[in-house]
Amino acid sequence: MKTFDHLSVIGLREWIGLPELGISQVMAKVDSGAKTSALHASDIETFERDGKTWVRFTAHTGTRAKLRGKRCEAELVDFKRIKSSNGHIQERRVIRTPLVLGDRCWLVEFTLTCRKDMRYRVLLGCTAMLDGQLVINPGTRFVQDKPQTSQFPQG
Template identity: 35%
Template sequence: MSAKSAILALVVTTLIPGVVYAGKNKDGREAGKVIAGWVEKVTILDIRDEPIKAKLDSGANTSSIHATNVESFKRDGDEWVRFTFVDKDGDTKKMERPIVRGVKIKDLDGGADRRPVIELDMCFDGRVHKTQFNLSDRSGFNYRILLGRRFLGGVAVIDPDETYLTKDHCRDAIEEKEDNDDKDD
């Protein structure tokens, strides 16, 4: 490929929303980063099958999900947490998950808040990702989910002028995950 062709290909892929600008993984799935808007719809498979609006935030390191009634406890010697996810419509989902780590979040006053971090399966742009989320009361924010750099790296490049550039459904990915879960049983 000539240098001129390579530059043209790069320009074209950066101008087309939602385009993946890499090849395929060994398993035939798309690899690389997708161009995404600063707000996208994602599906948290452990919570519900319907997409939820999420803010993409390169200023945040760890992704965050809205949680109320957060309570840590021990299960078989491991640290766990139970919490309630409440969406914008008021629908709730009570959950229990192992704590994978803790994170210290600095506030504007110079203080810090220690939060538990859990893993959830999330569908973003038609692909399922195991993603770490810190549990936070996001009731004062417009978006119940915030996707930070730990998730975005290797997955998406943010176009701050756009919203909803990625696929907002995960039917194929959900069916594939269910098939894989059935094989594990």
């Protein structure tokens, strides 16, 4: 049997941090069936800064019962056509920002989309898992410690 010594194990739910967006902790749903990661965002607007296109948005990190929003800015890196779980195709704005999971940090692309009807405000897709060298133990949740974003750059 092969072993995966260099890979970190995660559960189906994990706490992550997005330090450049000023988000120290948010619960993420791990979804190996989704290629791209997604962040619940509203009030999305584009603007120019230093000749580049940026987006300003409200990132939602709370629960449906306890709403919390944070105004964020990030450089726009792409537009992607995404087929949502209900089969609808949407064109979404894409940002790239550092993600902290446990004691590790790496760049992850997130599409900005409305996830207000979803239980989790962040979806961690398989591209982020591959880039972070992660494997999922589907019988577990919250395997990694809560992120310590103070050791990484803040936005």
